[in-house]
Amino acid sequence: MMESLLQVKGLKKHFSIKGGLFGKEIGTVKAVDGLSFDVKKGETLGIVGESGCGKSTTGRLLLRLIEPTDGQVIFEEKEITSLSNSEMRKLRREMQMVFQDPFASLNPRHTIEKILEEPLIVHGIGNKEERRKKVREILEVVGLSSYHASRYPHQFSGGQRQRIGIARALMTKPKLIIADEPVSALDVSIQSQVLNLLEDLQKEFQLTYIFISHDLGVVRHISDRVGVMYLGQMVELAESERIYEKPLHPYTEALLSAVPVPDPEFKRQQIVLQGDLPSPSNPPVGCPFHTRCGKCMDICKTNRPVLKEIEPNHFVACHLYE
Template identity: 75%
Template structure:
């Protein structure tokens, strides 16, 4: 049996909408609306979906960079939601994040050495001499050279900056790394290099990944299991091979059909989605996807489908399988 490292139960994040001269709350943006999943030790869970579906908000809540409105995030038996700020700061030694934009996530006024040394100082790891040696070793691990330690972020390319971001996340030897679209800001030619680096590092440091992306091709390359999000909800989650071979939810099928095929002789029979993405401040009643679904039934308009195990290890929230 696989060991569960992280378990999320009923996680919600509602951002209040205020109006009027007294700032009275008039509604809420339901960025994440009651999702549950788990991550096994040593695996990579991919989270995919359209922009605005709540993927990045979920990642930030797991790190407590954003406090959830409701729900549990249990990491190694501890509910992170109930921890104090000082206790959460200690817990982040074992949980780190790689951010999307390598141009914005690195302090332009600090050298690479100072950027990578900072997590070690915060968590009281090593002496000054030992920290400098650890920085140089980590730069070599991520494919850079030790002499890069004295340079500033603006002296690097986008791919090199992301390698620095990955190195910073690994300095404390974490058990879980949350990668929030780590290759979406990079050239296609560099994306594969960074993805291969992440896979190699996972084996070397026995890492567990939550990999957030909107590119299904990228997610397939790196993930063991994949969860599909739509309008703040998880609509399907299963092993990557199963998801790509036999998607059950209509939204997943539409996403997969939109993936371009690199062959001009093959015409994609894509399932075009009609209508616009509903507002998360006023989501549809029932199934959130029913306003754009070709297979919508009356029950879809009134009853919200629960995420159920329809096949061994394959969960989907859809009334088609009731």
């Protein structure tokens, strides 16, 4: 068994809804509601789910870019939710993020050299000459040239900008990289290049990834294990091939039935979910999926299922398997 790099226990993030003349709290959005999982050293954990399920919020909570409401995040046996801001800043050298929109995440007024040099300055790494050398080395590693350092973000294509975003994440030699929809804004032809780059970098630098995406095909290509989220909760977690070949949760089955297969002769029964995704401000009682589930039982309407190991290394939160 690989050693865990990151452990998440009962993680919650509730946002207050305020209204009225005096801004009184009138409700709560449960964006992440009791999430528990672990990430092994050197693996890629994919997190998938519909828009609004809490995937991106989870990524930001793990880096404490937003503060959790409750729960624990343990990185290398250190509980980070109780760390001070200065302690957390030091730890972020080990944990970095690649954002979805490479243009929005790069300062348009700064050259690429200044953008990539900034993490080194923040963490007090090297002198100016050493930092310049490091910038040029990393640019070469991600498939760009050293002369690109003097250019600005608007002078690059979307794929090149995402390579710059990846380069920035690598500058401090992190152990964990959280990639939040890193290829969803790119053309399909460019997506494969960026995914291959991420895989090559993982081998070269012994990186661990949390790969957040709504694209099940992309997640299957890059992930060792896959976690499926629904309404702020993890409903299934297993090795990638096991999830795709034998999904156990009805929600996972429905998601996979909608994935296109490049074979005109292949026939697959498509599962159409009834109704809309419930609001996180008013989630259903019991199982959060029971309002759309074709296999709903009476217990599902009253009791919330717990994520349990149903088969070896295959965890499911569903009353069907109790």
